[in-house]
Amino acid sequence: xxQRILVPIDGxxxxxxxxxxxxxxxxxxxGRVLLLHVAQIPVGLDFGAGMAAGSDVVFQALAEAGKxxxxxxxxxxxxxxxxxxxxxxxxxxxxxxxSIVEAAEDWKADLLVMGTHGRRGLDHLMLGSVAERVxxxxxxxVLMVRPTKx
Numbered sequence: 001x002x003q004r005i006l007v008p009i010d011g012x013x014x015x016x017x018x019x020x021x022x023x024x025x026x027x028x029x030x031g032r033v034l035l036l037h038v039a040q041i042p043v044g045l046d047f048g049a050g051m052a053a054g055s056d057v058v059f060q061a062l063a064e065a066g067k068x069x070x071x072x073x074x075x076x077x078x079x080x081x082x083x084x085x086x087x088x089x090x091x092x093x094x095x096x097x098x099s100i101v102e103a104a105e106d107w108k109a110d111l112l113v114m115g116t117h118g119r120r121g122l123d124h125l126m127l128g129s130v131a132e133r134v135x136x137x138x139x140x141x142v143l144m145v146r147p148t149k150x
Contacts, residue, residue: 003031006109006140008100008130010037011069014115018145019073022113023080025143032083034107035073037066038099039090062091097133104140112142 007022009015019035026033039062070086077084087107089099104112116131135142 001029002111004110006034009073018113018115026082035086038096039066041093101138
């Protein structure tokens with residue numbers, strides 16, 4: 001069954017819910033988890049080929065935020081007794097779904113567990129959905145975890 005479970009981590013509430021589900025699955029299957037954070041440079045903040053002087057500061061801040069998110073998630077997995085690895089990727093400009101799909105294939109994941117905001121309509125059109133892009137392009141099975149409505 002699912003022995004190698006990849007969980008993209010971004011520090012959001014849906015990602016935390018996905019991590020919780022991945023931990024439950026890994027415990028029940030005696031599997032392991034890879035936590036992945038892809039540092040994302042927002043579209044429009046592309047510094048171009050010359051890479052502006054301030055870009056190093058931005059990249060460092062993105063990497064630090066990713067390390068913090070990974071550390072928190074790693075502590076949760078370890079507290080549950082689940083073997084865990086972490087990986088920091090990027091920074092990527094714009095779409096990060098290809099980085100997630102590539103990491104899942106490289107690590108030979110059996111399952112991707114992802115949080116999704118469940119956006120619809122204009123929000124979905126404007127913001128897109130990393131989870132949907134991953135689902136459409138990966139050969140790895142995907143479990144989507146969505147927050148419940150309050």
